[in-house]
Amino acid sequence: MTDTVVPVVTRSAELGENTLQSGECVRKSGVSPQHTPAKKIWFGRVSNDPGHRSPPHHHEECETGGYVLKGHGRIYFGEDYRDFIDMYEGDFVFVPPYMPHVEVNMSTTEELVWLTCRTPDNLVTNLPEIPDEALEGYRRA
Template sequence: MSDKVVPVVTRSQELDDSTLQSGECVRKSGVSPQHTPATKLWFGRVSNEPGHRSPPHHHDEAETGGYVLKGHGRIYFGDDYKEFIDLFEGDFVFVPPFMPHVEVNMSITDELVWLTCRTPDNFVTNLPDVPDEALEGYRRP
């Protein structure tokens, strides 16, 4: 006889921050192998305080989907992080596996909040940092 299968709920106050991180970009798991029976999915809340950013990083073999809940984000990528795309509330983004990038909150007054989903887990490989001045248009408060 098998165990009964039931949904697993993670309440907002129970989000798990023991997942991999990158600098000032804070990831909290909602559904993940860290604290649910999930084995092929990481789904969580990511936030950047005003003017904060991640260091350069990639997510190994994980495909990444993001959805901006609040704020103005920017993802720098490409040679020397010279290319970028801007994201606003309601936008979705796909980041391919192994793509080096920097996630930035472009506002110096408001928090950036997004939901992120990865398969199979929240892999984060941090890369050598770049100076703020190398990121076109980026500034801290």
């Protein structure tokens, strides 16, 4: 007898919380090795409360794709996190493997929500913290 793999639905109220996190970004998996038969993909919902951000981190060998569902996000990267890209509802973003970055909700009143897909899993390596003031244009709620 062989093991048969069938489609698996993760209901919105059952998103997996057993996934690596970085600071105030909340990652909940919909498809992942943690709770589905998936072996080479992590796909989930990421949210940041108004004005909140992640600490510096990278996702090891993972390629990361994101899609903004709601809000205004910014990803800081580069030397001393001086470079950044802004993202708005409907935008897609690609973050290369091992790229140190900080994910930020630029709104102080609205939640930032995006879908993220990563291969092979949601690997997170947190890096030394930096002060808010080092991030051009960022402010907390």
